[in-house]
Structures are given as structure tokens and as C-alpha cells.
Amino acid sequence: MLIKExxxxxxxxxxxxxxxxxxxxQKEVEELAFVIAIGIDKVEDKENKVRxxxxxxxxxxxxxxxxxxxxxxxxxxxxxxxxxFISSRNMANSVIAxxxxxxxxxxxxxxxxxxxxxxxxxxxxxxxxxxxIERDIKLLVTKEESATFFQNxxxxxxxxxxxxxxxxxxxxxxMGTIPESQLxxxxxxxxxxxxxxxxxxxxTLKDENIQTSDDPQQITAGEFDFQGESNLTQxxxxxxxxxxxxxxxxxxxxxxxxxxxxxxxxPGFFLGTIPDPFDEKYRIAFRMENASPLKFxxxxxxxxxxxxxxxxxxxxxxxxxxxxxxxxxxxxxxxLEQSIExxxxxxxxxxxxxxxxxxxxxxxxxxxxARKKFSTISxxxxxxWMETYSDMKIDVDVQVKLGKFGxxxxxxxxxxxxx
Amino acid sequence: MEQSKQLIGIKxxxxxxLLMVGTKVTDNTPTxxxxxxxxxxxxxxxxxxLIAIFPIYLLIKVFTIYKGKSLLEVSDHLFGKFFSFxxxxxxxxxxxxxxxxxxxxxTDIIGTMYFTKTPTIIVYGxxxxxxxxxxxxxxxxxxxxxWTVFPYLQVSLFFALILTIGQGNTAFIFPILxxxxxxxxxxxxxxxxxxADFLYLFLFYPYxxxxxxxxxxxxxxLVFIIMNLSIVMVCYIFLFDYKTxxxxxxxxxxxxxxxxxxxxxxxxxxxxxxxxxxxxVRFSIYLYINAILFGHLFKIKHFEYLIPSLATxxxxxxxxxxxxxxIIFDIKxxxxxxxxxxxxxxxxxxxxxxxxxxxxxxxxxxxxx
Numbered sequence: 083m084l085i086k087e088x089x090x091x092x093x094x095x096x097x098x099x100x101x102x103x104x105x106x107x108q109k110e111v112e113e114l115a116f117v118i119a120i121g122i123d124k125v126e127d128k129e130n131k132v133r134x135x136x137x138x139x140x141x142x143x144x145x146x147x148x149x150x151x152x153x154x155x156x157x158x159x160x161x162x163x164x165x166x167f168i169s170s171r172n173m174a175n176s177v178i179a180x181x182x183x184x185x186x187x188x189x190x191x192x193x194x195x196x197x198x199x200x201x202x203x204x205x206x207x208x209x210x211x212x213x214x215i216e217r218d219i220k221l222l223v224t225k226e227e228s229a230t231f232f233q234n235x236x237x238x239x240x241x242x243x244x245x246x247x248x249x250x251x252x253x254x255x256x257m258g259t260i261p262e263s264q265l266x267x268x269x270x271x272x273x274x275x276x277x278x279x280x281x282x283x284x285x286t287l288k289d290e291n292i293q294t295s296d297d298p299q300q301i302t303a304g305e306f307d308f309q310g311e312s313n314l315t316q317x318x319x320x321x322x323x324x325x326x327x328x329x330x331x332x333x334x335x336x337x338x339x340x341x342x343x344x345x346x347x348x349p350g351f352f353l354g355t356i357p358d359p360f361d362e363k364y365r366i367a368f369r370m371e372n373a374s375p376l377k378f379x380x381x382x383x384x385x386x387x388x389x390x391x392x393x394x395x396x397x398x399x400x401x402x403x404x405x406x407x408x409x410x411x412x413x414x415x416x417x418l419e420q421s422i423e424x425x426x427x428x429x430x431x432x433x434x435x436x437x438x439x440x441x442x443x444x445x446x447x448x449x450x451x452a453r454k455k456f457s458t459i460s461x462x463x464x465x466x467w468m469e470t471y472s473d474m475k476i477d478v479d480v481q482v483k484l485g486k487f488g489x490x491x492x493x494x495x496x497x498x499x500x501x
Numbered sequence: 502m503e504q505s506k507q508l509i510g511i512k513x514x515x516x517x518x519l520l521m522v523g524t525k526v527t528d529n530t531p532t533x534x535x536x537x538x539x540x541x542x543x544x545x546x547x548x549x550x551l552i553a554i555f556p557i558y559l560l561i562k563v564f565t566i567y568k569g570k571s572l573l574e575v576s577d578h579l580f581g582k583f584f585s586f587x588x589x590x591x592x593x594x595x596x597x598x599x600x601x602x603x604x605x606x607x608t609d610i611i612g613t614m615y616f617t618k619t620p621t622i623i624v625y626g627x628x629x630x631x632x633x634x635x636x637x638x639x640x641x642x643x644x645x646x647x648w649t650v651f652p653y654l655q656v657s658l659f660f661a662l663i664l665t666i667g668q669g670n671t672a673f674i675f676p677i678l679x680x681x682x683x684x685x686x687x688x689x690x691x692x693x694x695x696x697a698d699f700l701y702l703f704l705f706y707p708y709x710x711x712x713x714x715x716x717x718x719x720x721x722x723l724v725f726i727i728m729n730l731s732i733v734m735v736c737y738i739f740l741f742d743y744k745t746x747x748x749x750x751x752x753x754x755x756x757x758x759x760x761x762x763x764x765x766x767x768x769x770x771x772x773x774x775x776x777x778x779x780x781x782v783r784f785s786i787y788l789y790i791n792a793i794l795f796g797h798l799f800k801i802k803h804f805e806y807l808i809p810s811l812a813t814x815x816x817x818x819x820x821x822x823x824x825x826x827x828i829i830f831d832i833k834x835x836x837x838x839x840x841x842x843x844x845x846x847x848x849x850x851x852x853x854x855x856x857x858x859x860x861x862x863x864x865x866x867x868x869x870x
Contacts, residue, residue: 106619185767213617216766217759266741266759273744346670450672458681459539459743 115158115180116141118244119189120167121228122205124196128163132196132205134170135161135229138178139186139244156241161229166208184214189247190265191222191231197281197321197328203272206326209265217266220251223321223328225285225304234286235315251282254317258338258352260284261320272326276449276467278441280320280340283331288314299335299354324443332445339433342393343446343478345376353400359421360414361404368422369398373483378448382455382465388475389448393430397422398485402493409492415484423482430478442472508710511718513644516651517786518722519729521698524783526733527753527776528606530695532746533834534734537688540743541679545689546730550723553696556848557723560703561716563848563855568712572703573797579854586798588847593794595840596701597815600787602836604628605819605829607780613826614754615773625816628784633812635785636792637805640708643789647782657775658729662736664760664768669739679743694840695730699723700847701790750826788812 121135138158160177164170171182190209196202209215224231240246254260261280271279289304302319320337322330332340341349349372355365373396381388399418402408408415437444449467456462535542567575576585608625616624635643679685702719709715737752740759749755757772765771788808795811796804822828855861 106623107616188766213614217755218761218766266745270742270745273748274742346672450670450675453672453675454677456676457678458676459679460681462676 109181109183113180114183114185115178116186117182117184118186119191119232119247120187121161121191121193121232122167122196123193123227123229124199125163129201131163131165132167133161133227133229134164134167135159135232136174136182137232137243139242157243159232161232166205168208168212184212186244187215187219188244189220189222191224191228193227194223194225194321194328195227197223197323200327202328203326206268210269217264217269219265220282221263221265221268222282222284225283226287231284231286231315235313237313237315238311250315250317254282256350258341258349259319259334260317261337261341262347263320268323268326272323274449275325276443277447278437278443278445279323280332280337280445281323281328282317283319283321284315284317286314286316300333302331302333322441322445324441329441335429336433339430340445342372343376343391343430345378345451346447356422356425358404359417360406364403366399366403367401369400370395372396378451380452380455382452386473386475387470389477391476391478393478393480394483395426395480396483396485399487402487405493405496407492407495408487419482419484423480426480426482427478430480434476434478438472438474438476443468444471509641509644509708510710511714513648514709514714514718515722515725516647517644518698518702518718519651519725520647520654520779520782521786522696522726523729524779525695526730527751527779528603528610529751529830529833531734531737531752532749533837534689534692535737535743535746538685539679539747540674540738541677541685543731543734543738544685545692546695546727546734548686548689549693549695550727552690552693553699553723556845557699557719559848559852560700561719563851564703564706565712566855566860569707571706573793575851579851579858589794589798591843592701593791593798595697595836595843596787596791596794598836599840600784600791601815601819602829602833603787604784604815605822605825606833607784608819609825609829610751610754614751615769622816622820625819628780629812629816631781632784632788633808635781636788636808639805640705640789643782643785650778650782654775654779657772658733661757661760661772662733664762665736665740665756668760669736671739673738673742674735691841692837694837694844696723696726697840697844700844704790704793
């Protein structure tokens, strides 16, 4: 009796194994080619076609699993013209031996040219159709064609591409040089039709005719002039999307301000510089963070709508090239605080003005705050945030608190040394 | 079957009800609610829950007169053989329609979100095979399975929700009233049949340990379900915003593939098995309900033997529509609208008839059949 029961269960378990393997959808990892990024470019003269580029990662390269001596490259790139990036999978398989899969896809990369095209939206929505594509992948915009971008991108140390992209994007986010740029946010913002979406902006081409500007923070992708022996790729600043079309790009500083002014993002510690009030020749380096949450005062009904934003910032002064003695002099500290505050106030307000005048919408996610002021959707839609925004009276008030003055807070007086 | 007459307790009962109704939030029911009520869709379970108190209260009132009798016998007694047949037949048609539509939708979920290459008939067949097996084991077995798996399902759901709230934005819930207060109440009450399953619960009256257990269990289950449904729907809004969610077919499955836990990005592989188990239990109960009704209407005593044939029939009927995402969605929406009056009026009718027949006064003396 007992044996019969055990045998019965055993047979049942064996029978179950048949189904647990996943039926027709069973796939061996060994038999798959993992696309980790798809590039989409416009094809000249053909409006209904796109150029698809696949970046396929070799998961074995550089890992301890690699059997000794095999010199497989870490990646494979293939680029061709197709109707869309769904059907392109089969076409790629005429060259790539393993079956193409989007299971580990982490990025969609589009060329700026295509992102600025009004038809861009028709292709990007394919990502909601394919069942393997996750919604939290990143959207990147490259200055050049994405096919060129992939080929130029040769990281020296992080040779495995999935590792490289994950690291560089995470670091960039933390430093505030690039926005988060998740695909589902892109869809959400496009559908809500109120705010601007910020995508990651990158390039592998250096802008030949850059003039070193006064402020090294006011640069965007391609304008960072560096020498040495490293990868050519740079991710700097953001691509501004309005109604699913790229309209402009933001510099690092503007990207940072957009992050700082967004109440739903948690900014990290940003480094920046500002003119020294005691010697205009030099700039003071600082590290800033949000001291406390942003405060908003929205008056949307009755007269001109107005928004008053208070941005409490905690600043740490990290350089002191004018060698001013702040240690014992409260007046100097106050002057410094005042000057930083004025400077930041001007920068923030100028940027807000730019969004009002040039973009006629904002990348700060403020429409979500405004929604709280309305009780029904029809009221909200009649208010028409995007339309109203450009005429609003907006006032950003930065409140700076000075924190530490670096590890060693005092410096020798330059007059005393050079007397 | 006669031998299985151990009665089930309150834990199992509540678990069964929660799996029957609560699982709805993971298919396309929220989409239908969001589509008509927009971002106030999460209020619909609450509003409907409050309205549903009324019919459920009336039903319980009627059933307390007849100790230990199920809906079938009470209906036969109150309406007479002929009218009772018609009413129960309508209930069977609705239940059978619902189970076809729902299994087709769940098959579509599995087919479009997880197993894209497996033929539909295989997915459907295996789904119904497991559910039919579960249903033939009898109500008590389903109850104990429901209770055993219930904590795991609830924990996995809340785990998903915690991750969602971490990644979502609470501001998406505004403007809080959606299309306006009146619109919200109107559109939600039209879809009252969200809770129509409660009507079918009275079929199980004789299987429940005692009257107190049934009463307490039903009310507790209603409260839990309202909380479950609306909290989950609020979380959908937090993650997707209303414009997006109105376009998603299956928000739960989009949710579990959007959220990630640190370096683990493909979380759906973790949540899928739990959801599948809930699905199996749910359709086992549905199949069982259909078998009870069918058996009673057509005088088949050992109705458990009907289940395999019913399941087979469901697979073939459910396979008919070529394009489940559109046709079945449409049928489901209509079914949701049409069942609402049934759920509201039938209890009222039963109570009125019982009242006029003077059943309440003679409650203690009478003993039907």
C-alpha cells in the first residue's frame, strides 16, 4: 500500500517535469544571443524603414567562466535596415548563429536625427508590444547615428558592454550629469501631455570647434574636451523631449537643476563651481545637496497662475583659490553665502525662464503638484498645463546653508606668505 | 460525493472567497474599471463593496431561516420548481459564461506575457486539466488547499506592492475624483457584479461548519477583498499613471515586469508561480460551482463526474474567438454590466418572497422538506 503510494507520487513528479520545462518556450541559455541594446536610426529617403543596430553581449568574455585561452570578443554588433525592431530579430539571425532574444535588453538608443523626427513616436511604441521588453529600460539619444556610436564605443577596462553601460549610467545618474531616463517614464510623460521628458544624451564624437567656455559645467555631450587614452564615449547632459519629439539638449548644469527642482526625484550630492566673490578670477568648487524637501506654493486659480518654489540647499565649499580667511570672519562667510545664493538664484530663474520661453513646458514634473489642486480630470484638462505654463509667474528662491569648508577649513593668507 | 462531508471552517472559507474575488485584480478587471472611472478606479471596489452589503445582508437574512440549506433548495422552496429552474438556469449560464471568458483571458495572459510560442490549446488544456483535477477533489479539498497557499500568495502580492510604492509616485492619484464624484459612483455601481461571486457563495452554505462561521466569514471576506482590491489598484496608479493604465491589458503583469529589486531585474519569474497557483484554485472553485448548478438543474446526483466534461467544453468554447484580447474583453465588459442587476435584484426578490410567504414569522416552526 505504502509502496504503491510512493510509486504513484514518483510517477506523478516525473510526469510534471514534462510540463515544468516550459513546453514550447523552453530555451537553453547557451542557445541565445542576448541583445543588450538596440539602436534605431533613420534611413535616408525611406520614411517607412529604420536602421536597426544590435549590440550583442558575450556573457562569457572576461568572466571566470571563460575557459582558458579562448579569445572571443566581448561583443558583436550588427546593423541593417528593417521595418521595425520587432521583425528585425529574424533578419539578424541570418547572420548571427544563436537565436536573438530581448530578455536582457537594457537600452534603446536612438540617433538625435531620428529622435527629432515626428515619426519617432510610431516606432518607439513598438516597445510596448513585444513581450520580452521590460518597461524600465533606458532611453538614450546619441548625437551621431547609433550604429556609429556602437562601433566607436570601445571601453578599455569594462570590456563587457552590459557591465560598461550599467556602470557608466549609474555613475552619471548619481553625479547628476545625466537624467534617469526610463522608458516607462517616457511613455507616461508623453501620454500625460504636460511635462517634458529628459533622456540621456551621449556621443562618441568630439565637437571639433568647441571654445573653452567660462563655465566648464555648461557643456553637453561632445563638448567635453579630454585627452589621454580612454574610451571616446561621453554621456553628458540630457535630450529634451516634448510630445515624444526631441527639441533640444541640456547641459550638465541644466540637467542638475532639472533634477534638483523635481520634487519626485532624490538628488544625490552634486559637485559644481561658482565665481568667487572675493576674487572674480577664480571659481569656488562646492558640493550641494537638498537640505530638506522642496517647498511649493502654487496659486493656479484667479489671475495669472503663479508658482513659488523654495529650494533649500546645503553647500560644502571645497576650494578656496582666493585664499580668503573664512575661519574667523563671519562677515566674509555671510558675503560668500549671499553671493552663492544670488548666483544660484539667477541660474535657476534663468533656466526656468528658458523652459518657459523656449520649450513652453517644464522638465521638473511640476504638473503632478498642480494636479493636486484639481478635483476632477476635466477641470485639470481644461486648465491645460502645457498651454498655461509659459505665461505663469514663476519664482525660484534658493536658500543656501553653508556646511563644512572642506577637510581642513582654514588656509594660510596669501598676503602673509608673499610679503 | 456523499463521503466528503467534513465541513470547512472559517479560515478555509475566507481563503476561498479571497482567491475567487481577489484574484480578479490581477487580470483585466482593473483595466475595465480604470477605463471608465479613470484614476478614481480604485474607488470602485470600495463603492461597490458598500452597495454589495445590501444584497448580501438580505441573503444572509433569508438563509438564516433555513438552517443548512443551500441556495438551490432555498430557491426551489421559495419560487417553486418552475421559476426556480429558470432562475438557477440563468445563474448557470452566467457562471458558465464567466468561467469561459475568464479562463480564456488567463490563457491569453499566459500566452502573451510568458509562453509566447506554446500553442494556445496546450496552455488552455493544461490550465483546465489542473483546475478540473482540483475541482473533482471536492469543496473541502479546495478549501484546505486555498488556506495552505493563501499566506504565500498574499505575501508575494504585498512584496510586489512594496516594491511598486518604492518606484512609483503618489502624486499620480490626483485629481482625486477622476471624472467627478457622481460619474465615479455611477460608473462603479454599474459594475457591481465585481462581487457577484458572493451570490454563488450561498451554494456552499451546507458545506460550512456553522451559520455563524458563514456569516462572519462572508463579512470578513468582503472587508478583506475591498481592501485588497483597492490597495492594489492604487498601487497600479502609483506606478503607471492613469493615461497609461487605461491602455495596459494586464496591469499586474506589466507591474511585475517593471519593478526590480536591486540587481534582480526580471522579477516576473518570481511572481508568476504564485499567480498561477491562485489561478488554479480560483478556476477549481468556478468549475465546482458550475458542476453543482448543472447537477442540480438536470438531476445528476454525482455532479463531480461532470467536471472533466465541463472543463473540456470550456476549452473548446474558449478557443473559438480568434482574437481574445478584443472579443473576450468585450464580452467580459458586457457580462460585468449584465450580471450587476442579477446580483442586486435576486437577493431582493428572495427576501420579498420570503417576507410575503411569511417565512420569517414561522422560521422556528418550519422545516422545509
